[in-house]
């Protein structure tokens with residue numbers, strides 16, 4: 001259901017102060033034919049080359065099949081490619097292209113630096129879906145949903161945009177999006193009946209406060225929240241605790257954690273899984 005793809009930067013566009021769009025095409029003719037985004041919050045992995053002064057980068061284990069993650073972890077951490085998770089903002093056919101919107105955050109990790117400096121023709125490897133029905137889409141409102149609540153920061157903005165683009169006419173949606181600068185506010189085309197509130201970081205109200213101050217949902221609500229892990233946790237606690245949403249109707253994902261790189265988050269997840277497995281024995 002997932003496969004490796006060699007991508008090449010077709011062009012870049014600075015959408016705003018804090019957001020860079022990179023449009024990829026296949027590095028070889030027809031090389032994106034099998035890529036099948038499920039839309040919405042479709043996640044995928046990018047394997048970035050290390051900065052040049054770091055020495056050569058070992059390519060990701062494209063032949064390892066389902067064991068790719070173990071094979072990537074087994075590579076020398078000082079030489080393997082840098083793996084990061086991003087959202088397919090949009091996939092187009094003819095010409096085959098994929099847009100990825102990178103939030104240019106101040107801590108500036110390797111993915112942010114790469115996106116900020118990449119040029120047409122630069123290449124990387126991606127691990128992406130080969131079937132539009134795949135486990136990399138988390139936005140799954142249950143039957144009976146009367147209202148959709150969406151909340152996130154700029155790292156979640158591409159996913160929120162993808163979700164809104166897919167929702168049908170008449171779906172009631174309230175969304176809260178926190179961004180760094182007023183010009184990071186985007187048009188978010190949708191057929192849904194959507195009311196989006198934009199919050200500018202540093203200008204007062206934060207995400208959890210804004211959602212807490214909103215009127216309670218009427219009818220069965222489904223919430224999708226993503227962004228900084230601590231903020232996501234607070235927001236989920238509010239929705240499940242005070243706002244009384246059924247916990248099964250809240251999809252929440254920490255897209256990043258303050259002070260922690262994605263490698264460190266992955267290592268923590270591996271250790272936690274190993275601990276849970278040992279506890280179950």
Ligand SMILES: Cc1cc2nc3c(=O)[nH]c(=O)nc-3n(C[C@H](O)[C@H](O)[C@H](O)COP(=O)(O)OP(=O)(O)OC[C@H]3O[C@@H](n4cnc5c(N)ncnc54)[C@H](O)[C@@H]3O)c2cc1C
Nearest residue numbers: 086087103105107109110111112256257258259260261262
């Ligand atoms: C399912 C999923 C989908 C995602 N989709 C997108 C997407 O479409 N666009 C997007 O921009 N991001 C997205 N992210 C978040 C992105 O993967 C992380 O922000 C990632 O850490 C960026 O890598 P980096 O190399 O720039 O920073 P890292 O090397 O991972 O981290 C370096 C430092 O930067 C800080 N940092 C990381 N991200 C941010 C941030 N957003 N704001 C402020 N500080 C940060 C870290 O806390 C750390 O201190 C997604 C994450 C997940 C899990």
